[in-house]
Amino acid sequence: MAAFEPEQPQANADFNALRQHLAGALFEPGEPGYAALSAPWNAAIATSPAAVVAVASAKDVAEAVKFAAAAGMPVAVQATGHGIASDMDGALLIQTGALDECTIHPEGWATTGGGVLWSTVLAAAAPSGLAGLCGSAPGVSVAGYTTGGGIGPLVRSHGAASDRVRAFEVVTGDGQIRRATAETEPELFWGLRGGKGSLGIVTSVEFDLLLQPEIYAGALYFGADDDAEVARAWSQWCPTLPAAATTSLALLRLPPLPGIPEPLAGKFTAAVRFVYTGGTDDGARALAPLRAVATPLIDAVATMPFAQIGMVHSDPEESMPATEYSTLLGGFAGPAVDALMEAAGPGTASRQLMVELRQLGGAFAREPEVPSVLSHRGVGYSLYTVGVAPPPELGPLAENARGVHGAVGQWSTGASLPNFAAGAGQAGFAACYSPEALERLTALANRYDPDHLFRLGQVPMRG
Template identity: 50%
Template structure:
């Protein structure tokens, strides 16, 4: 059957799902429910009719088949990043207990859907290997990778999704499949970039890179020097080889434990840098940024890959965040002026973070196998993050996007989409057609809630 109308929660016998699975089933009102559904962004109200914390892949199979029998739709949640309230109203399947980690010294890894990058970073380090992890290693691997996976070495090595060897997934028809470039190649295409549109990933295998160390970190300036530093960054990054990946971010960090005193309670600008070549060459390349303005904190140095979180300095703790963003076709002096008019010195911006990443390099080149990632032509990405409880933060974020509209590109990064409607904006028409065709094959009854945005 095709799911045209979902059941109400009172109609669904969730005790049946509980009997079929090893993991924990909970509904609203039960003590364990809130802990299971709570995402990293605590501003997003995730309140499904029921949640299953899957114990293994068979639990996921049972959940998808149960949902189909009872006219429900399913949404996966691995580690809790990137939730959308509109997509989590029926059955939520949490996969954080799928915690397998195996690193092969010859250069690849296999992990369960609940694993975060830190465990792979630590397991790979003794072999001089590194994964294409995210800007913080506390992020889950599956959600990040199925959305493409833009990390701090992207200009050197490309996207995390380009390194995928195999994916094990329970598709919307309730089947557990192993997907590779030669086994279900249409699904292999769709899962790498298509997020959770077609199924619930239970395990993923991917190549690692030989990168025991890097030269990089974050270099901090006072916000009053933002215009000069950004102008220097524009010229410097335009000449940067692919061994270098860089971004800058305007921060307004609170005066709280863990924030260095020289950065707290003021507008600052951080230039982030990762150089994958020799440390001597990286230091020489970065000298121009050190000379661009007086430095208030310098954390750029030769480091083991295990220190990769020092580059973006993203927060670890759950946060009530409002996020917005897009991709840019270029970042000109006029773009910088438009951005600083709303976020620079004297602008009274309510945003905690305004980030611009340079793309290009290996990011721009298709991987060995085609994928559903359609944003390769983007030259820069823009991300705006504010505390949702601050009055006016959403309107201000919208004003920032409006100000940079002349430079906005065609296709959003899938991992930087924050509403269901924005998902479609991440794909060109050819990719959308392939995703829809795969959905008809692997989820003909429309069980996967995220896949509904393709309709």
């Protein structure tokens, strides 16, 4: 299929005409606010949108989308910038951070604006004993994470975050404000739950919460001398776990920086992350085989308030220059474990800050009652690598990451998941879906974004 050829943007767009229709603010290059609002999380990406619209309402989003369509400009969107992988050259960037409504309904659901972060939801829900099905990094937005499916540290217990959505308010590429539910807009609702930025800009999400005031969770950190034994034990332990347990294994090379515990700073370590949604005693029994493999450098697994779930992975919150790659593995045992450790273990050529394996399955493997575009539910594991370095060194670091992934290539399905494929281009985006789902999503994109305004994001190739 040939790539869609967008029309050329009109030069010298009259942004003053758009300003007159906004309750929010618009910033052009050089104006105060432009740089801060357009900065992505990945500091290696230098962004240059034609203007940034800090929207104050769904109506502002609709006005901005209509303006971009008339001017022939692409549209990009960000709340925190974690999903930005393009320079956005010449685009109209819609910044949704001010869409900050967060309402916790005591009967067990929430309404959040397009700019609300998971950390806000967790804090607001905690007094009621409720919790949101967030990711490993609660500093990302609910809307961006959920439209990418939402595969977090409770994925085996409760499935994907997108499975819990009741409704979206969304501005589609035709400039219309729509409410999408399984009843009112079933096709759009199907595509928004896992379709990332293909169909529109989400301005509000309604979703079910969990009754989960506490979890038994944390991480065991092991030293380099024990890494191979821990990895083999982890691979054998995973198939024995109940769905109440979700785990990941991370091979870490953390720099010697303030805030990183001394046993981990500047050293190779292996971290077993663990979240158990049942009782403390059952969780401890489930984790006991891994605790018995070797003496951890740090044992940080304990009962904790759900709102502290970000401590399990302790993902960095600050912006940094990074390369990221991901793939899905059909299995991880025996030869696959050895191959990965030979490529990424201590003493190898790996320069990755983190090489992470997440066990999937459990609730994620079950198709939800209301189907969605989210695909590849039957896979066993995801492999994700992150490398951090000054921009001149990112090229060799990316090549190094490809070598790590290539080492386990025979176990890879060739697929990925949307939230882990931000920089993978259109081919990488296509790999997030089954052929049937991608064809259906592409047809929806042609319908709801007829001018292909969202072409800079994670969108299907169209001909």
